[in-house]
């Protein structure tokens with residue numbers, strides 16, 4: 669059976685890796701990028717306009733800088749009957765707007781949030797969350813699996829981005845915490861390389877606490893647990909004092925403590941730390 673044609677719009681780091689994965693699997697691949705010269709070495713047909721690229725395939729995969737750029741690229745292009753799969757990062761609202769635009773232009777729309785770097789696209793280390801058109805997710809599943817593990821989250825096109833922004837906040841919270849931890853360690857004469865295995869062991873032990881916190885947050889019941897707001901308020905105050913004394917204050921800690929302080933001031937000090945979510 670001949671592999672179906674696939675178009676990729678956007679040949680940045682991600683788009684190029686996507687086009688390579690499709691071409692490697694034998695799909696006739698058409699690519700377009702705003703500036704020329706990005707397709708060098710790709711086993712793909714280079715279209716001179718986005719419209720020409722979209723006309724070449726039933727499946728159109730988009731990976732550009734942001735959803736504003738995605739809109740600019742697609743605006744005015746005849747997408748009738750096409751399956752548009754947008755892997756550009758953005759907000760849930762932007763994904764829903766693009767889905768509405770696609771529907772108004774007689775195309776089907778699936779949005780994806782990519783958990784991979786270009787080098788891991790198409791390997792076991794790549795996973796993509798999708799939401800939007802179930803028909804597209806089903807019809808093109810095998811092709812999408814060439815990019816990474818496929819998880820479909822339902823027909824709200826914004827849901828994959830809803831997961832994405834939450835996961836990104838968790839990621840940057842962790843990375844910001846790590847960078848500050850390294851600064852604190854360095855100020856105390858401890859190398860980041862010495863700190864990291866010990867930190868990683870503790871973070872691994874901490875994982876079940878997140879599951880417990882999630883249950884508390886979803887049920888709105890914060891009465892149990894061993895990690896009270898009052899205890900953590902004191903712990904955070906100590907940490908903030910230590911960071912200042914070592915010359916590496918970090919506003920991220922102050923911001924988190926402010927969430928805890930609000931709950932303690934509301935008389936919730938004996939309840940679980942997870943209750944800090946109610947301060948937002």
Ligand SMILES: NC(=O)c1ccc[n+]([C@@H]2O[C@H](COP(=O)([O-])OP(=O)(O)OC[C@H]3O[C@@H](n4cnc5c(N)ncnc54)[C@H](OP(=O)(O)O)[C@@H]3O)[C@@H](O)[C@H]2O)c1
Pocket residue numbers: 678679680681682683701702703706731732733734736737738740741755756757758782783784785786
């Ligand atoms: N790279 C990753 O590891 C990764 C992982 C997950 C998700 N993502 C997401 O995937 C998307 C693409 O990332 P990337 O790494 O490929 O970015 P990138 O390497 O910076 O490439 C950006 C692409 O967007 C194009 N572009 C920017 N503005 C445009 C506009 N107004 N009209 C048309 N094209 C425009 C650029 O075209 P020119 O070449 O003409 O500038 C280029 O093809 C982003 O939303 C990113 O958050 C990336």
